[in-house]
Amino acid sequence: MPLLFHSTNGQSPPVNLRAALLAGQAPDRGLYFPQSFPRFSFNELAQFPCLPYHEIAFRVLSKFTDGIVPPAELAKFCQDAYNFPVPLEVINFRTFLMRLDQGPTASFKDFAAQMMARLFGKFLREDGRQVTILTATSGDTGSAVAHAFHKIPGVRVVVLFPIAEVSESQRKLMTTLKDNVRTVAVDGKFDDCQAMVKRAFADADLKHIPLSSANSINIGRLLPQSVYYFYAASRVAQAGEPIVFSVPSGNFGDMMGAVVAREMGLPVRKIIAAVNDNDAFPRFLATGNYEKISPSRNSLSNAMNVGHASNLARLVAVYGGQMDETGRISRAPDLAVMRQEIFSTSVSDERTVTGIREFWNQYQLLLEPHGSVAWRGFQDWAAQEPLGSSPAVIVETANPAKFPEEVEKVVGWAPDVPANMLASLRLPEDYDHLAADYAKFKNYLLAAHA
Numbered sequence: 001m002p003l004l005f006h007s008t009n010g011q012s013p014p015v016n017l018r019a020a021l022l023a024g025q026a027p028d029r030g031l032y033f034p035q036s037f038p039r040f041s042f043n044e045l046a047q048f049p050c051l052p053y054h055e056i057a058f059r060v061l062s063k064f065t066d067g068i069v070p071p072a073e074l075a076k077f078c079q080d081a082y083n084f085p086v087p088l089e090v091i092n093f094r095t096f097l098m099r100l101d102q103g104p105t106a107s108f109k110d111f112a113a114q115m116m117a118r119l120f121g122k123f124l125r126e127d128g129r130q131v132t133i134l135t136a137t138s139g140d141t142g143s144a145v146a147h148a149f150h151k152i153p154g155v156r157v158v159v160l161f162p163i164a165e166v167s168e169s170q171r172k173l174m175t176t177l178k179d180n181v182r183t184v185a186v187d188g189k190f191d192d193c194q195a196m197v198k199r200a201f202a203d204a205d206l207k208h209i210p211l212s213s214a215n216s217i218n219i220g221r222l223l224p225q226s227v228y229y230f231y232a233a234s235r236v237a238q239a240g241e242p243i244v245f246s247v248p249s250g251n252f253g254d255m256m257g258a259v260v261a262r263e264m265g266l267p268v269r270k271i272i273a274a275v276n277d278n279d280a281f282p283r284f285l286a287t288g289n290y291e292k293i294s295p296s297r298n299s300l301s302n303a304m305n306v307g308h309a310s311n312l313a314r315l316v317a318v319y320g321g322q323m324d325e326t327g328r329i330s331r332a333p334d335l336a337v338m339r340q341e342i343f344s345t346s347v348s349d350e351r352t353v354t355g356i357r358e359f360w361n362q363y364q365l366l367l368e369p370h371g372s373v374a375w376r377g378f379q380d381w382a383a384q385e386p387l388g389s390s391p392a393v394i395v396e397t398a399n400p401a402k403f404p405e406e407v408e409k410v411v412g413w414a415p416d417v418p419a420n421m422l423a424s425l426r427l428p429e430d431y432d433h434l435a436a437d438y439a440k441f442k443n444y445l446l447a448a449h450a
């Protein structure tokens with residue numbers, strides 16, 4: 001019996017992983033989540049320290065793909081997708097920096113996008129179907145998705161990005177691919193791009209175009225993001241020893257990976273969800289009142305400028321509550337237990353900048369703004385609950401070279417650009433240009449699928 005996924009809104013029938021992945025969102029607008037979690041035994045986890053990353057990925061993901069993806073095929077997907085290093089650098093004593101920035105587009109979004117593209121490609125091939133993946137991006141999602149789905153048969157990718165809000169290197173990582181990837185520069189803000197994508201999904205005139213999404217509401221993004229928490233623990237903690245994770249958070253897909261790992265049996269002492277000025281979650285944790293931030297606030301850690309984290313519905317469900325897609329809570333989660341297991345704090349831009357500087361001066365390790373938010377979040381937690389001898393892992397989600405101006409302003413020099421990024425930066429760009437006008441975008445989609 002394959003594992004089933006139910007909707008957080010509770011109005012759609014449970015489905016298997018294949019259906020949940022292809023649909024993205026449940027028909028009742030809720031998010032798919034496992035009905036129950038497969039668990040690792042102590043002895044299974046005790047083997048992980050001897051296994052390479054791709055093998056840990058295989059053991060974790062196969063618990064969800066049982067009966068859907070043959071083991072040999074999944075093993076091959078893991079080997080092909082996870083062929084880059086996952087460095088754990090010592091900060092001090094038993095506190096480590098995990099760099100999730102060595103994938104093809106130098107952000108942690110590669111971990112999920114690479115696996116999702118392989119699963120999508122397989123399912124579409126079997127069904128003889130085609131889909132168009134429509135994505136709005138503030139920078140990292142678009143490039144990770146475009147690279148992962150590039151040249152996958154049966155898939156077209158359309159990425160919308162705000163022309164003035166993405167950095168040059170972020171843009172070039174998307175616009176130099178061509179083939180089945182089309183990028184559209186929009187004269188507007190990220191919010192405009194996202195609104196246009198949402199309207200396209202709901203537009204009856206576009207029903208003949210099979211649209212799908214690869215953003216963090218898709219369960220296919222969450223499961224691969226649990227693997228690096230198992231990996232980190234296997235490298236820095238003793239078997240059975242609880243670990244602390246600090247995760248820079250926007251839509252809370254990354255930190256939910258840590259929650260999934262814990263639900264599957266990984267011993268976790270605390271999960272720190274560090275946010276920028278968009279502080280709806282730390283306020284909720286403190287007061288029990290949830291008020292989303294609208295419009296979202298602009299911060300240096302721009303991939304986390306999210307006023308209402310879509311994955312909160314899943315987090316609330318883990319603690320017995322129910323939240324709909326608009327952020328309305330119809331059943332309160334157990335806040336007392338949530339506070340024991342999760343800490344959350346808001347980090348200002350000023351502390352983000354000084355965090356990069358102090359971290360460099362003290363440890364000679366380079367952070368970019370998102371990683372600095374995680375570091376500050378860890379400090380805030382450690383100031384009120386002594387770390388003792390617990391192992392701790394701070395998650396760095398992007399390569400400092402993706403934010404050269406911000407980093408140079410603080411440390412005085414520009415970070416080295418990784419080889420995979422350099423290659424993209426040298427290729428010719430090709431992208432379309434549209435006003436932030438839904439009618440124009442709709443015509444564009446219709447013409448592209450004529």
Ligand SMILES: *Cc1c(COP(=O)(O)O)cnc(C)c1O
Pocket residue numbers: 107108109140141216248249250251252253254255303304370397398
């Ligand atoms: C997307 C992103 C985040 C936020 O991740 P969520 O899963 O949305 O919380 C953090 N850092 C970087 C660099 C990102 O691209």
